[in-house]
Amino acid sequence: MKILVILACMFFTSGVFAGCVTNLRGKTVCSNGQGEAAGYNPKTGTAVKSETNQHGVTTTQTNKGGEAKTKNGMGVVQSPSGKTCVKTRNNQGCN
Numbered sequence: 001m002k003i004l005v006i007l008a009c010m011f012f013t014s015g016v017f018a019g020c021v022t023n024l025r026g027k028t029v030c031s032n033g034q035g036e037a038a039g040y041n042p043k044t045g046t047a048v049k050s051e052t053n054q055h056g057v058t059t060t061q062t063n064k065g066g067e068a069k070t071k072n073g074m075g076v077v078q079s080p081s082g083k084t085c086v087k088t089r090n091n092q093g094c095n
Contacts, residue, residue, distance in 0.1 A: 020030040031037040035052035047063040060068045065080030077085045085094035 029039040037050045040047045050060040052058045057071045068077040
């Protein structure tokens with residue numbers, strides 16, 4: 001899994017500034033300053049990749065198959081098992 005973080009960091013360093021830090025919880029987070037980021041949690045073995053498109057929607061994917069699309073605190077999450085959860089301004093729930 002550490003290789004995945006190294007590869008993600010190398011990807012982000014192509015031509016632009018990329019900074020990686022390890023926070024107090026042991027998670028490594030890398031960002032290129034242009035709406036893309038990656039991270040790794042060694043306690044759970046989960047790696048994540050996040051991108052923000054031109055409309056401000058952030059898509060986050062995990063190495064375990066989960067995916068989330070969020071904007072302004074609202075979003076849709078699909079778990080690896082296929083369960084979908086939605087959060088709107090006034091409501092939230094899962095199928």
